[in-house]
Amino acid sequence: AQSVTQLDSHVSVSEGTPVLLRCNYSSSYSPSLFWYVQHPNKGLQLLLKYTSAATLVKGINGFEAEFKKSETSFHLTKPSAHMSDAAEYFCVVTGGRMNTGFQKLVFGTGTRLLVSP
Amino acid sequence: DSGVTQTPKHLITATGQRVTLRCSPRSGDLSVYWYQQSLDQGLQFLIQYYNGEERAKGNILERFSAQQFPDLHSELNLSSLELGDSALYFCASSVSGGFTDTQYFGPGTRLTVL
Numbered sequence: 136a137q138s139v140t141q142l143d144s145h146v147s148v149s150e151g152t153p154v155l156l157r158c159n160y161s162s163s164y165s166p167s168l169f170w171y172v173q174h175p176n177k178g179l180q181l182l183l184k185y186t187s188a189a190t191l192v193k194g195i196n197g198f199e200a201e202f203k204k205s206e207t208s209f210h211l212t213k214p215s216a217h218m219s220d221a222a223e224y225f226c227v228v229t230g231g232r233m234n235t236g237f238q239k240l241v242f243g244t245g246t247r248l249l250v251s252p
Numbered sequence: 253d254s255g256v257t258q259t260p261k262h263l264i265t266a267t268g269q270r271v272t273l274r275c276s277p278r279s280g281d282l283s284v285y286w287y288q289q290s291l292d293q294g295l296q297f298l299i300q301y302y303n304g305e306e307r308a309k310g311n312i313l314e315r316f317s318a319q320q321f322p323d324l325h326s327e328l329n330l331s332s333l334e335l336g337d338s339a340l341y342f343c344a345s346s347v348s349g350g351f352t353d354t355q356y357f358g359p360g361t362r363l364t365v366l
Contacts, residue, residue, distance in 0.1 A: 167352050169354075171357075177359065178254065178256075178342060178357045178358055178359040178360050179342065179344075179357040180254070180357070181354060181355075181356070184354055186352045225295065229352070239297045239300070239308060239310060240285075240287075240297060240355060241297070242294060242295035242296075244294050245294070245295075
């Protein structure tokens with residue numbers, strides 16, 4: 136079965152400093168991986184998606200993630216944090232079965248990013 | 253704005269009651285998914301529909317049911333409600349429900365069971 140582990144429940148950074156949110160995945164086949172962000176009292180917004188093309192994926196708002204198969208990791212980074220980045224971030228792997236019309240998203244437990252002035 | 257709409261935004265009800273949550277997918281999307289987000293269980297997949305037919309089930313209780321109508325909107329019915337059903341319920345949609353699809357999420361319905 137597919138799973139993701141988000142290694143930090145909370146990450147605190149200062150505005151203007153780099154952001155690193157860590158995610159490890161487990162999958163019995165080549166996965167699709169996503170990062171979603173959830174701002175307080177809001178729905179989930181897709182940041183970026185990896186589907187076996189380029190291993191370095193660029194997303195919205197300056198975020199990017201690198202797929203490393205040897206490390207089974209998909210860490211999310213941003214060079215310089217903004218106050219507006221404060222939110223909950225979810226690493227997600229696709230479950231279900233390939234070559235079928237079935238897709239199930241398996242969510243990590245989330246990492247809360249705190250950004251201080 | 254993802255283009256996925258959910259109503260109502262908030263719902264407060266009592267134990268033992270039944271409620272219906274509604275979702276309209278993005279224009280052109282054929283697949284609809286329902287998720288539950290609670291403090292103790294996190295985000296969990298409940299059920300997927302594609303073009304009116306149930307495609308996959310996740311951790312959905314027998315007290316819960318869903319359907320997708322010909323106009324592609326979907327409803328999640330929750331019955332015999334318990335305190336533990338209090339949660340944020342999200343609907344998502346995607347073009348085809350395929351393995352590499354991107355799911356777009358609605359703003360959610362917050363259900364409080366008293």
